[in-house]
Amino acid sequence: MQKIDIYTKGYCPYCKRAKSLLEAKGAAYNDIEIDKQPELRDSMIARANGGSTVPQIFIGDTHVGGCDDLFALEANGKLDALLAG
Template identity: 75%
Template sequence: MKQIDIYTKAYCPFCVRAKSLLDSKNISYNEIKIDQQPELRAPMIERALGRSTVPQIFIGDMHVGGCDDLFALEQQKKLDALL
């Protein structure tokens, strides 16, 4: 299984929703809390090609996008294939 990185902030409902989807599928992920480690925000933005909102989700080297993008992959039955 590929490594999943998810950049989050506390009190972000979209972050909670994205993590809940991954948790419901028993998928482990590396949560990077940019509110607790603000020095990781700039690398997140660079890695996400300028996107600065959270969550930003990566599966391996692929930038998935945010919460809505993750759920879209799940609805299209494409998420499991990426893992």
């Protein structure tokens, strides 16, 4: 299974939804809470090519994007392959 980083904020419903999908897939992820560690926000934005909203999701070396992007991968049958690497 690929390494997963997800940048989140505790009160974000989209973050919770994205994490729920990953958990349903049995995927372990590194939850980087930028509301608790605001110094990591700039590195998130740089890594996401300017993406400043949460969640920002990375699976392996792939920048997935946000919650809607993650669910689009699932709907198109591509999430499992990306998670597997």
